Amino acid sequence: MSNLSHKSATSNTLLGPPQGVPLPRASAGLQLPTTAPQKLKSNADCSGSATGNPRNKCALKPGYSLMSWIRLCNSGEDLSGTGGRVVPVTRSELALHNKVTDAWMAIRGRVFNVTRYMDFHPGGVDELMRGVGQDATTLFDKVHAWVNYPQLLGKCYVGPLKENAPGPLTETDSLKTDTRDSKPVEIVPRFDWIQQRSELTLFFYTRSFSNPGLIVRRKDPQQLVARVFLESRWHTFDLQLAGKVEWPPKAVRVGTETGKIELVLAKEEPAPWSSYGTHTSRKLDSLDTQEEMYEYEVLASNDFNHDSFELSLQSVQMEVLMVLPVGHHVNIQVPVNGVEIQRSYTPVDHSYLPSETNSLASSVSLHFLIKRYTNGPVSSHLHQLQPGCRLHLSAPRGGFMLSDITANRNILLLAAGSGLTPILNIIPHLLKRNTNRIESLHLYYFNKTEADIWLRDKLQNLQTQDERFICTHILSQAEEQPQRISSELLSPLFKEKQPDRCTYAAICGPTSFNTAAEDVLKSLNVKPNQIHIFRG
Numbered sequence: 289m290s291n292l293s294h295k296s297a298t299s300n301t302l303l304g305p306p307q308g309v310p311l312p313r314a315s316a317g318l319q320l321p322t323t324a325p326q327k328l329k330s331n332a333d334c335s336g337s338a339t340g341n342p343r344n345k346c347a348l349k350p351g352y353s354l355m356s357w358i359r360l361c362n363s364g365e366d367l368s369g370t371g372g373r374v375v376p377v378t379r380s381e382l383a384l385h386n387k388v389t390d391a392w393m394a395i396r397g398r399v400f401n402v403t404r405y406m407d408f409h410p411g412g413v414d415e416l417m418r419g420v421g422q423d424a425t426t427l428f429d430k431v432h433a434w435v436n437y438p439q440l441l442g443k444c445y446v447g448p449l450k451e452n453a454p455g456p457l458t459e460t461d462s463l464k465t466d467t468r469d470s471k472p473v474e475i476v477p478r479f480d481w482i483q484q485r486s487e488l489t490l491f492f493y494t495r496s497f498s499n500p501g502l503i504v505r506r507k508d509p510q511q512l513v514a515r516v517f518l519e520s521r522w523h524t525f526d527l528q529l530a531g532k533v534e535w536p537p538k539a540v541r542v543g544t545e546t547g548k549i550e551l552v553l554a555k556e557e558p559a560p561w562s563s564y565g566t567h568t569s570r571k572l573d574s575l576d577t578q579e580e581m582y583e584y585e586v587l588a589s590n591d592f593n594h595d596s597f598e599l600s601l602q603s604v605q606m607e608v609l610m611v612l613p614v615g616h617h618v619n620i621q622v623p624v625n626g627v628e629i630q631r632s633y634t635p636v637d638h639s640y641l642p643s644e645t646n647s648l649a650s651s652v653s654l655h656f657l658i659k660r661y662t663n664g665p666v667s668s669h670l671h672q673l674q675p676g677c678r679l680h681l682s683a684p685r686g687g688f689m690l691s692d693i694t695a696n697r698n699i700l701l702l703a704a705g706s707g708l709t710p711i712l713n714i715i716p717h718l719l720k721r722n723t724n725r726i727e728s729l730h731l732y733y734f735n736k737t738e739a740d741i742w743l744r745d746k747l748q749n750l751q752t753q754d755e756r757f758i759c760t761h762i763l764s765q766a767e768e769q770p771q772r773i774s775s776e777l778l779s780p781l782f783k784e785k786q787p788d789r790c791t792y793a794a795i796c797g798p799t800s801f802n803t804a805a806e807d808v809l810k811s812l813n814v815k816p817n818q819i820h821i822f823r824g
C-alpha cells in the first residue's frame with residue numbers, strides 16, 4: 289500500500305487537496321481553498337436532493353476543475369458581466385436572471401453572477417440552479433455553510449441586493465452577514481476524515497470566518513471526545529476509532545478563513561484502516577460548560593521584564609488539547625487563602641517567547657505573558673509557581689467575532705500594557721487574510737515608559753516583514769513628549785473621504801483605558817458596531 293491519502297474504496301467523502309499543484313501567489317487573486325473539492329461521482333450518479341443527501345458531489349467535465357476556475361478568475365475576464373462596476377440589484381431584477389445561461393444568486397445580501405461558475409460547481413448544474421434568481425442564503429447554508437463563497441465568487445460580484453443594503457456599498461457593510469431577511473442558520477460542524485498509512489486526519493468543517501475553537505480529550509488510545517466551539521455552542525463528537533492512535537496529536541490546524549479544523553494523529557501501527565471508526569454527536573450551550581475546568585501543570589515560568597513573566601502550561605498527562613478561537617481567553621483559577629479566584633488571560637503564540645520556552649511547546653501546551661501586580665492575588669500566586677505545580681483553566685470564553693471584521697481593510701488596534709495579548713492573537717490572522725485583503729493595520733501600543741513595552745523587537749520585525757502593519761508606541765511617562773489617548777492622536781486615521789480611513793477599531797486595556805478609547809473613537813464618528821472592546 290502506498291503512503292498516499294486515501295479512504296476505503298467505497299467511501300465517497302472528501303479527499304485531501306491535490307499534491308504538487310502550483311498555487312497562485314498571495315497577491316495574484318483567488319487562491320486554492322484548503323477545502324479544495326475533489327470529484328468523486330460521475331454525473332449519472334448525481335441524484336438525490338441537496339438537503340436529503342449531504343454528500344452529493346458530481347464529476348465535473350474535463351477542464352472544469354477548481355484550478356481551472358481559479359485560472360479563469362485570475363484571467364481578467366469579466367465574470368460578473370458588469371464590467372467591474374458594482375451594481376445594486378432589486379429582487380425583481382434578480383428574479384429575471386434565472387436561466388443556466390444567465391444566472392444570478394444572492395447570498396447574505398450580495399448578488400453574484402454564477403453563470404460562468406455553473407459547470408465548475410462540484411454539486412452540479414441542477415443543484416446550483418435551485419438557488420438562482422433569488423436569495424439563496426438559507427439553501428446555501430443548509431447544504432454547505434462551510435464553503436467560502438466570497439473567495440470563490442469574488443470576481444462574480446454584481447452588487448448588493450437593494451432591500452438588504454440601502455445606499456452605496458461601503459467597506460463596513462459589503463461583506464457583513466445580513467440577517468434582516470434571512471434567518472440566521474445554525475452551523476453544525478461537518479465531520480470528515482482521510483488517512484495515510486501511518487496517519488489519521490480528522491476534519492471538522494464549520495463556516496468561513498466562523499472562528500471556531502476546539503477541545504479534544506483523549507480517553508484511551510482509541511477513544512477521543514472532540515468538542516468544537518461555534519457561535520456560543522459546543523458540538524461534541526464522541527469518537528471510537530478503528531485502531532489505536534498516539535497522543536498528543538502530531539498537529540492541529542484551524543483555518544480561520546475556511547473554518548476548517550484538522551487534527552492529525554499518528555497511528556500506533558501503520559496500516560490502512562477500512563474506516564475511521566464510529567462517532568456520535570450532540571450539542572451543548574456554552575452555559576453548560578461554564579463551570580468546567582481543565583487541570584494543567586506548569587512547564588516553565590520565567591521573568592519577562594521588570595514586572596511581568598511568562599508562564600507555560602501543559603494539560604496534566606497531556607490529556608487535553610485546547611485551541612482557542614482567535615481573540616478569546618481562558619480563566620485561570622488559583623486558590624488564594626482557601627478561596628478559588630479566577631482571572632482571564634489570553635494565551636500568546638509560543639513564537640513570541642524566548643527560544644528555550646519555544647522548545648517545550650507542543651499541541652497540548654499553552655503560553656501566557658502575565659503582568660505581576662503587587663496587590664494582585666492571582667498574578668502573585670502564578671508568579672511563584674514552580675514547574676510541575678497544578679492549576680485549573682476554564683474552557684475558552686469571549687465575544688470576539690472574526691466575521692465582524694471581514695469587510696474592513698483598514699483597522700486600528702489599541703492596546704494598553706498587558707492588553708496586548710488578545711491583540712497579538714488577531715494580528716497574524718488579519719495579515720494572512722486573502723478575502724478582502726487588509727490594506728493597513730495600525731497598532732497603537734500604550735505604556736508608561738520604554739521599560740514597560742512588551743515584545744518591542746518582535747513588533748518591529750513584524751513591521752519590517754509586512755509594510756501594512758504599522759506599530760506606534762505611545763508613552764504616558766516619556767521624558768520627551770509624553771502622550772495619552774486623545775482625539776488629536778487618532779484623528780489622522782479617521783479623516784473623512786481618506787481612502788485608507790480606518791473603519792474598525794479593537795481595544796484592549798484596563799477599564800479606564802477602554803472607556804477613554806471608546807469615547808475618543810465615538811468623538812471621531814466611529815459607530816459602536818465598528819468598535820470591539822476585549823473584556824476579561
Ligand code: HEM
Nearest residue numbers: 325338342343344345410411415416419424428431437440
Ligand atoms: C444555493 C444553491 C446551491 C446548492 C443547492 C448547492 C448544492 C451543492 C451540493 C449538493 C453539493 C455537494 C455536497 C457535498 O458534497 O457535500 C455542493 C458542493 C459544493 N458547492 Fe454548492 N450548491 C449551491 C450553491 C453553491 C455556490 C453559490 C457555490 C459557490 C461558491 C457552491 C460551491 C460548492 C462547493 C465548493 C462544493 C464542494 C463542497 C465540499 O467539497 O465540501 N455551491 N453544492
